[in-house]
Amino acid sequence: MRALRTVLAVLIAGVLICGAIVLPLLARSDDKAAGRMGSANGQVGPVDTKDLAAVQKFEVPSIQHTPETVDYPQSPPVGGNHDGAWLECGVYDEQVREENAVHALEHGTVWITYDSSLSDSDVAKLAELLPDEGILSPNEGQSAPAIITVWGTQLRLTGAGDIRIQLFLDAYGQGETAPEPMASCHGGVQRLESEDGSAA
Incomplete structure (x- = not known):
């Protein structure tokens, strides 16, 4: 017992x-x-936020030039058909026309978008982190405070202080995923999205 x-x-x-x-x-x-x-x-x-495990990668089936408005499946888009003119690099305080931004992505550009709820100081931090071959713009109603995108690849961020921004830039910021990685967003157009959805 x-x-x-x-x-x-x-x-x-x-x-x-x-x-x-x-x-x-x-x-x-x-x-x-x-x-x-x-x-x-x-x-x-x-x-x-310790690594890039949450990076999303997407197949981009078509990359034709079109003057038409494109209905992209992601917001912001990660690639696809786009306008014949690419968007000029830089910091924008208004929403940009997606079709021109996607053409810039094709050139290897890094696109950081942010929701309007982000503070001015956080937007300034994002602008400091933006590479020379980069675009920063608001994107109303997106699913995260900030999102960083290169062609076919995207990461939702917790905000301007997310340490994965630099990790993402180190991994994808040289245009490796883009169809035309040696091109540039410099020399492009500055085209904003107007309220009716047409180019301003």
Whole structure:
């Protein structure tokens, strides 16, 4: 009887120890998954910002020039058919015409967009981080405070202080994903999006 009690005590202790080790690991894994899912779906929630695991990559099936307005599946778009003129590099305080910005992406440009809820000081921080071959512009109603985009590749950011901005620039900021990586956004047009959706 004493031996049976000893065996049961050892088994119970083993179960408790395993639970104490395994349950926190499972919870941490769930938190990371929730953070990534929240980021991918544009919902506010915990986001793991230690690496680029949340970067999204998209297939871009067509890259034809068109004078027409394009209905892009992402906001901001990551590529696709676009205007024959590319958008000039720089910082914009109004929403830009997507079709021209996408042409700049084709040239290897980095495009950082931000929601209007972002403070002026945070917008200034983003402008400081913007590379020479870069565009910064507001994008009303987007699914994150800031989003950084290169051709076919995008990352939703927690804000201007997100350390992944520099990680993303180091990994993708040289135009590696673009069809024309040696081109430039310099020499482009400065085209804004007017209220009726046409080029201003």
